[in-house]
Amino acid sequence: MEEMSTDEHSSGNCCMDTREEIERLKRINATLMQEMTALQQAKDNTEERHKELEEKLKRFIQDHWNTERTALLAEISRAKPEPDEPASESPATDTESSKQAGPVEVAVETKQQNSVVRFASQQLEEKAISSPPVTVKEKPPPNPNKSRQGPQLSSETLVELVEQIIARIRKLIEVANGGPRAGLNTPQLAMSIETAVHEMALMIPTSNAAFNGASAKRMTAALSLIRSSSTALTRHCQQRANNPLLPPASVDVIIKHVHEIARSAKDILEIFQQTNPK
Incomplete structure (x- = not known):
């Protein structure tokens, strides 16, 4: 138990x-x-906070870029040459006086003009008979690169090139932010910006003969920065597009490069306008 x-x-x-x-x-x-x-x-x-901060950053970048673009477009519009004013018409008094001229004066003037023309024709005929035959030398074909040299670059052409660069930058920003052009190719847009930059750089001289010492140094620095920034922008977009292991092109990096390109273009236009007012 x-x-x-x-x-x-x-x-x-x-x-x-x-x-x-x-x-x-x-x-x-x-x-x-x-x-x-x-x-x-x-x-x-945390995810909601991250999304909120990302949206704030995008809005800040877009607002900052819009401000920079507006300022640059205003600078371009001020730099455009004004159209020449049409030639002023002759005063009415001259026209009326010519109408009031008598037939005798007109006849005398016409007779004098005819005698001058006959005398000039005789002189040309005598000179053609007495002078030996002249061989006309053919001019060599124009050098295509000569027309692209800096001294022949007009302010209007430079303004158009800068406007073209700004338009391509604006399209790239919309693609990077997922805007209405999000289906476009980012490397292709970056390459178009680099092409426009190099086309503009080839037309601008940097020698002291075209600019004074200080302006030549500023122009050289601005051209160097705009070239390097456009090349870095294209390289960044191409690397991100060709390597699937990397994330897409960074909006921050794109904004950094296009800001440097836009600022350099503004400096180039300002220096050229100061040294070439016409």
Whole structure:
């Protein structure tokens, strides 16, 4: 009897320990569930905060670029040469006086003009007879590169080139921000900007003969910066597009390069306008 009571007591203690262990595991499970819920909520809050900051950054970049673009376009519009005014008509008094001239004066003037023409024709005929034949030398074909030299570059042409660069930059910014032109190719747009930059750079001289010492140094620095920035922009877009392991082209990097390009274009236009006012 004593052994049976001992076994029953032991089994009762075992069941009690098991129930306590189950309760303890339940409490631990509830605690873990609470922690997992808190972690998930913190993750959701972090993602929402990240999206909010990303939207704020995009809006800030877009606003900053719009401000820079507006200032540059205003500078370009001020730098455009004004159209020449039409020649003023002769006063009405001269016309009226010519109408009032008598037929005798007109006849005398016509007779004098005819005599002058006849005398000039005789002189030309005598000179043609007495002079030996003249061999006409053919002029060599014009050098296509000569027309692209800086001294022949007009202010209007430079303004058009800068406007073309700004238009391509604006299109690239819209693509980078996922705008209406998001389906376009980013490397192709960057390459078009670089092409326009190099075309403009080839037409601008940097020698001291075209500019004074300080202006030549400023022009050289601006051309160097706009070339390097356009090349870096194209390289960045091409690397991100050709390597699927890398993320897409960074908006921040694109904004940095196009800002340098736009600022250099503005400096180039300003220096050229100062040294070539006409």
